[in-house]
Amino acid sequence: MIAVSANAQGRSPGEVTAEAMKIAKQIDFPAGYGLELGGASRDQKEVFSEMGIALAMGIALMYLVLVMQFGSFTAPLPVMLSLPLSLIGVVLALLLTRGTLNLMSFIGVIMLMGLVAKNAILLLDCARKEEAQGVSREEALMHAGRVRLRPILMTTFALIAGMLPVAIGLGEGGEFYRPMAVSIIGGTITSTILTLPREARWNAFSAFVVTFTEAVLALLFVRFAYRMAKRLFAWVAARSGRGTAPRTAPHPSGD
Numbered sequence: 001m002i003a004v005s006a007n008a009q010g011r012s013p014g015e016v017t018a019e020a021m022k023i024a025k026q027i028d029f030p031a032g033y034g035l036e037l038g039g040a041s042r043d044q045k046e047v048f049s050e051m052g053i054a055l056a057m058g059i060a061l062m063y064l065v066l067v068m069q070f071g072s073f074t075a076p077l078p079v080m081l082s083l084p085l086s087l088i089g090v091v092l093a094l095l096l097t098r099g100t101l102n103l104m105s106f107i108g109v110i111m112l113m114g115l116v117a118k119n120a121i122l123l124l125d126c127a128r129k130e131e132a133q134g135v136s137r138e139e140a141l142m143h144a145g146r147v148r149l150r151p152i153l154m155t156t157f158a159l160i161a162g163m164l165p166v167a168i169g170l171g172e173g174g175e176f177y178r179p180m181a182v183s184i185i186g187g188t189i190t191s192t193i194l195t196l197p198r199e200a201r202w203n204a205f206s207a208f209v210v211t212f213t214e215a216v217l218a219l220l221f222v223r224f225a226y227r228m229a230k231r232l233f234a235w236v237a238a239r240s241g242r243g244t245a246p247r248t249a250p251h252p253s254g255d
Contacts, residue, residue, distance in 0.1 A: 003038065017044075044103075051106045058113055059083065066121070075128070079120040085194045086116040086187035093186025097167075099179045108183030115159065115184065116191040122148045123195070145196055156192045160185050 006016070017037070024035050037045060059080070066076035090109060099105065123144045130140035166174065166181035 047103060048106065051103075051110065055106075055110050055113065058110060062114065062117060070124075070128070075124070078124055079117050082120040082191060082195045083113055083116055086112050086191040088194075089186035089188065089190030090183045091186075092190070093182045094179070096186075097178075097182050099182055102179055104177055105179035105183045108180035109187070111180075112184050112187040112191075115188060116195075118155065119152050119192060119195050122152060149196070152192060152196075156188055159188055 004020075006020075021035065021037075029035075036042075063076055063080060066079055067073055070076060087109070090105070090112070094100065094105065123141070126144035126148055127137070127140040130143055131137055135143070163181040163184050166177050167185055169175050169178045
């Protein structure tokens with residue numbers, strides 16, 4: 001067995017492992033030889049698979065609880081459809097803070113699934129009560145948005161304020177827990193903005209398409225702006241480094 005190990009500096013271990021495996025797979029090994037991850041890379045792969053299973057089980061358990069609460073298998077679907085909207089904020093927050101998807105950010109995503117669902121549950125519960133009284137579905141949703149706006153904003157701001165010191169990285173071990181807080185704050189902000197109902201101008205399918213398009217454009221625009229700012233910073237740094245390059249003084253010629 002031949003073991004190849006290295007320490008990753010300036011880049012995430014996941015990116016280094018992926019590139020190393022890509023290069024290693026291009027090598028033509030003799031018969032009986034193969035590749036296998038070990039050390040921290042193998043542990044990370046196992047932890048991510050277990051965290052993915054925990055995330056799926058948590059979402060399934062949440063759906064079953066909502067089914068028992070609303071007494072319907074279809075009523076919790078709007079709540080479940082609001083969960084992916086929080087992932088947009090997670091990606092944007094990690095990009096802006098130059099973070100990576102590690103163990104703590106994955107834990108933040110799992111926590112975020114339960115935190116984000118509360119906004120949709122508040123809106124859906126109020127809208128169903130209005131609809132049971134004979135109000136149309138669109139008017140019930142708009143009224144639920146007006147009535148539940150204050151408690152939704154209060155709980156959202158309280159959550160962000162509580163996670164802000166952790167996101168800044170204060171105290172001992174703050175950098176380790178920082179990705180979790182960043183993921184929770186970013187996902188909470190985007191899910192709150194995208195799940196609030198607006199004036200009914202289209203049917204349900206058109207409204208879903210418009211909301212999905214807005215989310216994708218927001219993600220692409222922020223990523224594009226981040227890349228342009230990074231290239232501009234690199235260009236300015238290269239120009240300044242080129243302008244301040246030391247000049248060698250001419251050697252005096254001897255007689």
